[in-house]
Amino acid sequence: MNSSIALSVEDLSFSYGDKKALSQVNFKIQPGECTVLLGPNGAGKSTLFSLITRLYDTRDGRIELCGFDIKRQTLPALAKLGVVFQQTTLDMDLSVMQNLRYHTSLHGMGRKQAEQRIQQELERLNMYDRRFERARQLNGGHRRRVEIARALLHKPSVLLLDEPTVGLDVPSRLAIVEYVHQLAAEENLAVLWASHLIDEIYPDDHLIVLHKGQVKANGTVDDVLKITNTLTIKDAFYSLTQGEQV
Numbered sequence: 001m002n003s004s005i006a007l008s009v010e011d012l013s014f015s016y017g018d019k020k021a022l023s024q025v026n027f028k029i030q031p032g033e034c035t036v037l038l039g040p041n042g043a044g045k046s047t048l049f050s051l052i053t054r055l056y057d058t059r060d061g062r063i064e065l066c067g068f069d070i071k072r073q074t075l076p077a078l079a080k081l082g083v084v085f086q087q088t089t090l091d092m093d094l095s096v097m098q099n100l101r102y103h104t105s106l107h108g109m110g111r112k113q114a115e116q117r118i119q120q121e122l123e124r125l126n127m128y129d130r131r132f133e134r135a136r137q138l139n140g141g142h143r144r145r146v147e148i149a150r151a152l153l154h155k156p157s158v159l160l161l162d163e164p165t166v167g168l169d170v171p172s173r174l175a176i177v178e179y180v181h182q183l184a185a186e187e188n189l190a191v192l193w194a195s196h197l198i199d200e201i202y203p204d205d206h207l208i209v210l211h212k213g214q215v216k217a218n219g220t221v222d223d224v225l226k227i228t229n230t231l232t233i234k235d236a237f238y239s240l241t242q243g244e245q246v
């Protein structure tokens, strides 16, 4: 077990019947690092997230969260994980506070600790004043902020975000991208961010290019530009995928 590795994926493969969705996927992510999983529709990003979150069972390969095998040590492993899914999972009829309390209860937090954590996370996102509003009253960007706050309440070490900015306007999108990068640096959080949007990648990010279920590149943005002998991520992606556009 290597405690400096927040998430380790080893030789992971997955098929839906005859359809191969992931093939021999290997990568590791570190605390304090923002890793962008870049791939077009159908690359296998959601399948990978479903395996990491245990929605699907891992049959081929191995996944560890902070050294805990998600198959054999599921509870301690999942306690290290915060997730923001692609589709919103807030209950629209409940208030922000009620949505968050539900999550703290699931994690077995006492009332006092729960209230403190909710306040801390909502304040950081400038959402504490809106805690009694129903989720339905919030715009898409503010709902996403609540979902990010919720994913962090139990202080996970790894945060997974599955295309969290889809459908948001540009200012909301940029604010969320900035906030998550800041979180990784300030909280020493390991972030895995699935995206097909190149402008969400920062120069210091770690980049994993996933295409048709295979990892085509894995390294810093500079590494990926060097191995493809290109100047932009768009061109690097084009070269790694034999002509596909991201």
Ligand SMILES: Nc1ncnc2c1ncn2[C@@H]1O[C@H](COP(=O)(O)OP(=O)(O)OP(=O)(O)O)[C@@H](O)[C@H]1O
Pocket (backbone or CB within 6 Å): 016, 019, 020, 021, 039, 040, 041, 042, 043, 044, 045, 046, 047, 048
């Ligand atoms: N339930 C399923 N049954 C059969 N094939 C599936 C199923 N879910 C996904 N696939 C296929 O597996 C491959 C990977 O899909 P996946 O949804 O993981 O990709 P993705 O990168 O997340 O794409 P998107 O951004 O569109 O969600 C695709 O070819 C897809 O058609």
